[in-house]
Amino acid sequence: AQSVTQPDIHITVSEGASLELRCNYSYGATPYLFWYVQSPGQGLQLLLKYFSGDTLVQGIKGFEAEFKRSQSSFNLRKPSVHWSDAAEYFCAVGVKNTDKLIFGTGTRLQVFP
Amino acid sequence: DTGVSQDPRHKITKRGQNVTFRCDPISEHNRLYWYRQTLGQGPEFLTYFQNEAQLEKSRLLSDRFSAERPKGSFSTLEIQRTEQGDSAMYLCASSPSGRETQYFGPGTRLLVL
Numbered sequence: 056a057q058s059v060t061q062p063d064i065h066i067t068v069s070e071g072a073s074l075e076l077r078c079n080y081s082y083g084a085t086p087y088l089f090w091y092v093q094s095p096g097q098g099l100q101l102l103l104k105y106f107s108g109d110t111l112v113q114g115i116k117g118f119e120a121e122f123k124r125s126q127s128s129f130n131l132r133k134p135s136v137h138w139s140d141a142a143e144y145f146c147a148v149g150v151k152n153t154d155k156l157i158f159g160t161g162t163r164l165q166v167f168p
Numbered sequence: 169d170t171g172v173s174q175d176p177r178h179k180i181t182k183r184g185q186n187v188t189f190r191c192d193p194i195s196e197h198n199r200l201y202w203y204r205q206t207l208g209q210g211p212e213f214l215t216y217f218q219n220e221a222q223l224e225k226s227r228l229l230s231d232r233f234s235a236e237r238p239k240g241s242f243s244t245l246e247i248q249r250t251e252q253g254d255s256a257m258y259l260c261a262s263s264p265s266g267r268e269t270q271y272f273g274p275g276t277r278l279l280v281l
Binding site: 059087089091096097098099100101104106145147149152153154155156157158159160161 | 172199201203208209210211212213216223224259261263266267268269270271272273274275
């Protein structure tokens, strides 16, 4: 069965520090992978997506993610975190044909000044 | 260009009452998805439409739940005889077609007392 695991429930970083959020997936074929961000009381906003091609994808707000098939991972990175990045981050895999999304449980990011 | 809108944003109801939520997708988006998100969890797929056809329903969607998308435009999600376990955020998303980004609305937060 398809699934997504985000091992880190809560991460705290200082402003200006680098960030890496982990995501592992289970899927029987080449996956479609997504990272969404959710601020309190807001809907989900797409940060970036991987469908095929270059395994390093660039997104909005300075985020990037790398698809590693051998590790079944799609980790999200940012070289320098801003206080406004504090939010909940969700990794998701898209199921082909229906394109429904299967989400991980999320990682809450807290940023200290 | 307006995004996905949902109405109401908040709903408080008593156990046993019926509630109906509305989702207006981005214009000309053929696919419309409903998800449910409980506290501390990622969104879970409920159902989706391709135009007016409802193509898949999750096992989470008990017979108390019904969704429609008449004329392939807006969609409604009705919950009959609400239970406290139905308390959650109900998210709607739309996409132009398959293998496309899903754009999420702000959600409807339901509290069943």
